[in-house]
Amino acid sequence: QCIEIAATNHRPLWVAFLDIKGAYDNVSQEKLWELLRRYELDTHLIRFLQEVYTNNEVVIKWEAETTRPAAIKRGLRQGCPLSPLLFMVYLSELENRLEQSNLGFDLTYMEGGSKVNQVIPGLMYADDIVLIADSREILDKLIGICGGEGDKLGLNFSREKSGVMVFNDEKGEPLRIQNFEIDYVDKYKYLGVWMKQGKKYLEEHEENIIKKGKRNSAIMKHRALWNYNRYEVVRGIWKGVMVPGLSFGNAVLCMRSEVQTGLEVRQRSVGRLALGAHGNTPNEGVQGDMGWSSFESREAISKLKFDQRLTKMEDVRWARKVYKYLYMKSLNTKWTNRTRKLKFKYLSSGEETERYTTIKKGVKEAERKMWSGRMQGKSALTIYRSHKQEIRKEQVFDNSRGSSLLFEARTGVLRTKTYRAKFEKMDTLCAICQNENETMEHLVLECTRLRPALPEGSADLTGALGFADEDGRMEKKRVTITKRRLENWWIQSRENETRTNN
Incomplete structure (x- = not known):
């Protein structure tokens, strides 16, 4: 600033x-104890600290050799x-x-x-x-x-x-x-x-973040990470290890919009990798089933919480002095402009702000509404948006081909013949039974040639795709059957195409 x-x-x-x-x-240590006494710290606490630092020793180990203990004072x-x-x-x-x-x-x-x-x-x-x-x-x-x-x-x-x-x-x-x-x-x-030095004082940092984003997303492609569960491992490492490094200093730093846009693209590619999805799967489906926030909403939470802290700080604090100077002089910096924009976008209504006990909850609710709104204009997400109301991690994905196909089916982009016919001229009869058009619904609920066979009375498409019912329950066994049927369809249809081409 x-x-x-x-x-x-x-x-x-x-x-x-x-x-x-x-x-x-x-x-x-002697000067430290003297300072603590000068600040009138409780004598029992000072004695406790002195005891912690009494008779401390260190040894050095080098291969098979160990030195004698040396006192640390x-x-x-x-x-x-x-x-x-x-x-x-x-x-x-x-x-x-x-x-x-x-x-x-x-x-x-x-x-x-x-x-x-x-x-x-x-x-x-x-x-x-x-x-x-x-x-x-x-x-x-x-x-x-x-x-x-x-x-x-x-x-x-x-x-x-x-x-x-x-x-x-x-x-x-x-x-x-x-x-x-x-x-x-x-x-x-x-x-x-x-x-x-100069006006572009964060240029070097921005370039490093761009490189780090590319490197981190490339690391996620290492198959050695997938031995347990690709979805769980990739999601956990990206969110718990990579994101903190890429969003470090969010509360105070204002980088170029292209940097954040690039990070969003990298995150979506990592999400598709975790889900085993192809490049045409909708971004909203990736975010919804990965259950993570965008980099912009993470920035909003950090900046708005810091802004709130600054308003409550005592005037003697150095950060508060800078903050008050900016507003009393009506100076617009990158930080004030960005914070104002994020506040308007995520907490624009005073009533909305009061509804949520924390800024984090308010931002997340605003993000959920924007995510839901973006789905309205996408026909592929008709089923998904009707039954997926929250940006939340799902428990149905694993390393199998069926898991990847399940995600495509949930988001309306399963590569059936009827889907592919939108982009190329081809017949749409089911490659397995040759009786009905090859749609996602047909494969999941109707095709009698696919295995395993469907249980009697299986007509609930949303349950078969892993969407929870009104009580929040999901039938994992039913979802497992769907994954196996889709995988069976994939294998048989590819074998049929190979025979036809030969």
């Missing part, structure tokens, strides 16, 4: 990315859930010094006829610090504060992982911290996001 504020107002912006070398390993435990909190306490004095300096990037605005003076010194997340300022001189002072506090705490900054980036200004002499010069950089990776 500060990059865009500077660009909109034609102001300089100086940014210093600072990384603390071996941050957790160099925490002085510095640092925090890696992987311990308490460590990030303790490190934040350890750096709290540094944060206070930056805040009290009244130096940084000026975000002053008028409210109620009075001037509200505020500056933002930067961002702090664990051992990654970003300083922002209006000029080189101010940034130099902020860097000096960090260097001085680092010396007091026994923390050293990394020359290799630190850098200075300049927007809308000329670079001057290199800045220094702890007796080394900080290099000027054109791009920098901060918290997993590549930022680039």
